Amino acid sequence: MTDFSEAEFYQRTEKTQKLMYERGLDAILLCTEAEVRYYTGFRSLFWQSPTRPWFVIIPQSGKPIAIIPEIGRDLMERTWVDEIITWPSPRREDDGVSLLVKVLKGSNNIGLLMGEEASLRMPLNDFETLNSKINGSFIDCSDLVKEVRLVKSELEINVIKQICSIASCAFDRAPQLFHPDQPLNQAFRDFKIALLEAGAEEVPYLVGGAGQDGYSDVISPPSSQPLKTGDILMLDTGSSLKGYFCDFDRNWAIGKASNLAKTAYSKLYNATEVALKKIRPGMTCAQVFSLINSSLGEGDSDIGRMGHGLGIQLTEYPSLMLNDKTVLRENMVITIEPSLSYGDGLMMVHEENICIRDGEPELLTKRAAEELPVLD
């Protein structure tokens, strides 16, 4: 009834419990969308409402325990989880806290995601109440959960491959979709529609930019500025299927391409090509960063990271950065995302998604064109 069979969730939980045992954790408390989904298969857009908290506890052995708003019971019953405790949320005076206290009462060392990339998706007041009412104490287990999530199963890789393929099909339609005089926000809208038509379930993330010979801004919402001949258009999408993301971009020249833009494109293409050939299990993220950065030659990166993990979140650890010493292992899925600054405040970004394999990585995206494509 969920996106994967019970065996998948069993493996994730078992791997986690093995590490919990090694580290002396009696339980792990989860309250964030990605982790609750990862361990239970519970996938719902209801997380977008901040009103209700949702909790899952991973015990030392056995299945995860769900402590969730009553409104989620039916959907949780269709997952592999057996023990589902609910309350009529929102209930201001006690939004699940007393239930958490009950379930956690025998636990001394309780894991909680407190480290990098973690959020506490419950009111801090409630967390402090909880903390004061339990006997045990909370211990950061970010590394433990990261360790489990880093390496993907073949089922996960397969879904990511599917959404990469869907987005690749949508990108292939660029010559029909984009044209001079088209407002940038219209290009964004048309591309979102193309992604949905190609089979994406959700398009939560579409960013990009456009400008003469390159762009300078890739995090703003699109303006209504029309595309002009000589513009470089870049679109970068995190679309999803069964809750798994692709995250890659494509660049096009509108009408014609300057040598400046063509040169930047080639440098980025070649740096990506080097990464696609040379990345191997056993390399650290820092080494991959250096590999890409040195392929870019004189190019300079503003972003400081050249890629990141990918899976049930648009970006996951690790980061391809100089200070990330995470060792790449088989079946990790990452993005390769070199960027280049050039000209007068311009930038260009390329991105592909790969799976680390024994030998050369497996390319999950359809490779970008070798030369900057010109849309007439």
Added chain:
Amino acid sequence: MTDFSEAEFYQRTEKTQKLMYERGLDAILLCTEAEVRYYTGFRSLFWQSPTRPWFVIIPQSGKPIAIIPEIGRDLMERTWVDEIITWPSPRREDDGVSLLVKVLKGSNNIGLLMGEEASLRMPLNDFETLNSKINGSFIDCSDLVKEVRLVKSELEINVIKQICSIASCAFDRAPQLFHPDQPLNQAFRDFKIALLEAGAEEVPYLVGGAGQDGYSDVISPPSSQPLKTGDILMLDTGSSLKGYFCDFDRNWAIGKASNLAKTAYSKLYNATEVALKKIRPGMTCAQVFSLINSSLGEGDSDIGRMGHGLGIQLTEYPSLMLNDKTVLRENMVITIEPSLSYGDGLMMVHEENICIRDGEPELLTKRAAEELPVLD
């Protein structure tokens, strides 16, 4: 350069600072997307990546201060904020914490959202480090920020009206969009496309259900089950424009409608009608809940809330619930969302969006059809 002029952000900040003064707060620390956007106008999809934390501090007087990843500087510079402090995030050893310590060093009472609906969007470890390094202490200011956000400006109301109108146009296309034998997930996809075509910027939220005479589940992702004659199809969308949401649904019968479904529809239509006529400033949320619930007569609600606030989030406080005593005031925007359980585990939900006005509320959505529409 942002979605509103500086005057709008000035008013929000000034109102907040007046309350801060009354309550003796020296500063407020914000770390969540909605609040950062509310006070600065900074709107970006980059929040979807969990990698980087973003902070805004509201001082006792003057403009908000942004303490954000370097990658966001350009966009923040286009807002009304003058003081923008950045660091090359992600930087594991110090992801903004030392900058926060510096800016907060003179503050004794520091407001933080710790109450209902709040999250802490930064690693708890970093928060604890911050807490140990500042002289002052954190105090829950959820009520204060809620008080400011509850009442919308005419500019905000106008944007919500626009996105309601866009979604109403998309709903009007139902006869062309939905038909027997169409898989439910295809209906979802087609409707998302219709919303984008009608002018929605984002469609982050689309839920719904379908089943004979009614549905039983409205929080799951759609299955590929084909629509059948006699099914009731419901779609409920939170689409957005300039970062503001609509949140309403429509129900249709596929091919034909049973008396059971028609009766449920009429009850919900009439209960909504009563609310649309009788809601007035000065009533409490609990009173509105009772008003709707008693109009439903024998009907019984599973959800326990009959509507909620609406704005820069899909759901905002207050909740139309028996235990919410919030008093409705002019220019609050809320959803009216009665639901009914009937038959053998079936349910139906109606939803409209209104603005509380002096006298009758202003309907922001195009009113649902008086009788259950049948799609042939």
